[in-house]
Amino acid sequence: MENQPKLNRNKEVIAFLAKQFPLCFTEKGAARPLKIGIFRDLLEQIRDEKNISKTRLRSGLRFYTSSWRYLYGIKLGTQRVDLNGHLCGELETQHVEHARKQLKEAKARVQLQRTAQQTKKRENGKTETLDRLVAKKRSARSDNVTCSKSRLKSERSTSTLKKVAPVGKNAPVTDISTLQVGQVIKVKVGQNLMDATLMEIPKEWIRVQLFSGMALIVRAEHLQL
The missing domain is CATH 2.30.30.140 (SH3 type barrels.)
Structure with missing residues (x-):
């Protein structure tokens, strides 16, 4: 056990628990409500494990029980399970209501984050559009200056070409x-x-x-x- 790497992430802890107690924990899909006090049972069962600390185990368990898939499984009439998958008591109303409240708050946070991201995306889009317009105006202004210089140069060239010999070689207008x-x-x-x-x-x-x-x-x- 000493050669096994330390479990430093919540998902690694859940994967470990699902492997050790497959009738109680799952990595994916529906999650069954856990027995009250199951943390103490886990400490007793894995006391010889050196690759997971008590703090990391508590954090992983909290992550598991606050996940949406776990909260969806907290319903009236559903039985809790112990580490071996044995039924050990029906969920109480207050626990179901608390789970529903947690799920509602979690969804609200996600929706708020999505709204903020969409707002930021729209603002970035407006900024990019404004930048493009400014760049386009600058380009148009530069083109106009270039055209004006070219036109002036052309007019000067034309004027030079149209110049003739000094006055005296053409007949003046008298009538x-x-x-x-x-x-x-x-x-x-x-x-x-x-x-x-x-x-x-x-x-x-x-x-x-x-x-x-x-x-x-x-x-x-x-x-x-």
């Missing part, structure tokens, strides 16, 4: 009555001429749109054919 909306024309911007489309031709000013997309309002002297 705006000859112009038509939609006509492509040169617009003087600084020291350069840029291609543009005529959008509107009132009397005193003319609205054009550069090929880069920029809209300008200019006078006739800024236009060349």
Whole structure:
């Protein structure tokens, strides 16, 4: 017996008791109500066992009698059993009521734990969703910045491509009555001429749109054919 490992877990104690007293204890399934004072009987029967302490035996027995399968077996009219499986007295009403109360409280604790876990899971789900939305917005913002930079770069490139030789190589506009909306024309911007489309031709000013997309309002002297 000295070479056997110590029993340090409640389930190990129950497995040991079920093996030593199969007519009284079970590892699984329905459990029969135990004789009152069975702890003293156990101490007497296993006094030579070195692999289980008195404290561990008491803890294992308490674990066994508080399990749901044991509490379900506490019913009116049911007989208690001793270590050999012999009947030794019918359950009293107060013991049955106490068992029912224990079972009800145990179920309530489990339900409370499940509710807490479900609440935590929902909260974690909301947090994950919020994180995804934030990440999506950040990504969209980054994409917008990238697109804006690309568009600006493209506009600058287009503006550069549309620049022509200095003023003087194209004929200036002297009569705006000859112009038509939609006509492509040169617009003087600084020291350069840029291609543009005529959008509107009132009397005193003319609205054009550069090929880069920029809209300008200019006078006739800024236009060349």
